[in-house]
Amino acid sequence: MRVQWALAPLAMAGLLAGCQRHEAEPYEEIRPVQSIVAGRSAGTVGARYSGEVVARYESRLGFRTAGKIAARLVEVGSAVKRGQPLMRLSPEQEVLQVVAAGADVDAARSRVAQARIDLQRTEALLARQFASRAELDQQKLALDQAEAQLRAALAQRQAQENQRGYTVLTADRDGVVTAITAEAGQVVAAGQSVVTLAADGDREVAISIPESRLDELRQARGMQVSVWAHPGRSWNGELRELAPGTDSVTRTYSARIAIRNADPQLLRLGMTASVLVSNVEGASAIRLPLTAILDRDGQRHVWIVDPKSSRVGLRQVALGSAEADSVLVASGLNGGETVVTAGVHMLQPGQRVKPPVAAAETADAAASSGGGK
Incomplete structure (x- = not known):
């Protein structure tokens, strides 16, 4: 027993010496990242x-005369043809004005007929020396005035008939009704927009x-x-x-x-x-996600992954225009480099990263998704 107790301290000393000779290896953190392979393309970043x-062409149509809307003949979204009625005003007032203008025409015709009879009578009296030349000239002047009044009455009647036609609003071209701003029963002024028509084509x-x-x-x-x-x-x-x-x-x-x-x-x-x-930036350029850009001391950088050692290095780049979530790299990359696109703020130079998710996702793929064709 005494021999065993004597040997025990020696055994413990040997174990301690063995532990001191085999020190633990330092731990190296391998950080997972996302990356793409930078590739040149002719595409550009645009707005x-x-x-x-x-x-x-879009027309805002209105009546050429004032009045009360009697009927609305279309709805918003209705497809219409040129000349198709859209709205109609109450025509009673215009009808009365046409009747009054017709009566003025009849009265003017009667005055013309009377002036011609008076002229013929004066000419007969002058031939018999019972009238003077001045009376004949006066009758000719009266006939001219009567004929002028007839022409004015005819023009006024035509204007009133046109005015009655203005009580129907028609489409000026083929198209679609996009807005209606007046309803049946509403009184509108001449020229007030009531229907908006978008032309076909x-x-x-x-x-x-x-x-x-x-x-x-x-x-x-x-x-x-x-x-x-x-x-x-x-x-x-x-x-x-x-x-x-x-x-x-x-x-x-x-x-x-x-x-x-x-x-x-x-x-x-x-x-x-x-x-x-x-937005053309010159020749071909490299497009990267905005998340790949690291801003340090006012300079823009990206992390480049060494494909052999899987370690990252910092590289300064110059940027071009940006759009949405992508940016053009004007200089600093040659194409073909593996660029970290996520986790850039957590990396240190020479740090080892997990093998990048390679290759199917390239800068060209990023361009098609970010640039939007």
């Missing part, structure tokens, strides 16, 4: 504006432009128009109209983008549309 599909997109993008809009080489109702389809557009002044509330400029080869059956009035205005 996207939301708007509404409208007709190229050309379609446009009405958008609002901030003042900082005016030059870009004017110099844009091409525009792409798309609508929510038909995803995956787009139409070419061009700037047709740009307001010279801003809206008093929004402080933006109104613009109209004409849609080439627009199909009215697909592009219906009032649809929500999106206009992509390309």
Whole structure:
């Protein structure tokens, strides 16, 4: 027993010495990140504006005479043809005016007939030396006045007949009724707008432009128009109209983008549309998500992953234009680098990261999803 107790301290000392010789290896944190492979493309970052599909020509129609609306013959959304009645006024007043004008015409004709008879009688008396030349001239003047009054009465009757025709409001072109601002029984003034008619044919997109993008809009080489109702389809557009002044509330400029080869059956009035205005940055460029950009000391950087060691390094880049959640890299990348797109604020130079989710997601794929064709 004494020998065993004597050997025990020696065994413990040996164990302690063995532990001191095998120190624990330092722990290295491997941080998971998301990444993409940067690739060049000819696509560019542009501005996207939301708007509404409208007709190229839109008429606000009103009666050419005042009166009380007797009937409304169309509804909002009704498709109408040129010359089709839209509303009708009560015609009683106009009918009476036409009757009065007709009576004036009859009276004027009677005066003309009487003046001719008087002229003939004066001519016969002059031949027999019972009338003077002055009396004959007076009768000729009376006939001329009577004929002038007849012409005025005929013109007045025609005007009253036209006025009666103005009691029916008709469409000035083929189109769709987009608004009605008066109802049956309402008294309206001459020229007051009561029906808005959008013409068939050309379609446009009405958008609002901030003042900082005016030059870009004017110099844009091409525009792409798309609508929510038909995803995956787009139409070419061009700037047709740009307001010279801003809206008093929004402080933006109104613009109209004409849609080439627009199909009215697909592009219906009032649809929500999106206009992509390309902002050309020169030759091909690299597009990255905004989450890949790290701002340090006023400089922009990205983390580059070494494909062999899976370690990251910081690289300074120069940026171009930004749109939504993507940005163009003007310089600093050559293409083909693996760039960290998430977790950039948690990394340190030389830190090891998990193997990137490679490759199917490239900058071109990001361009198609972020740039929006």
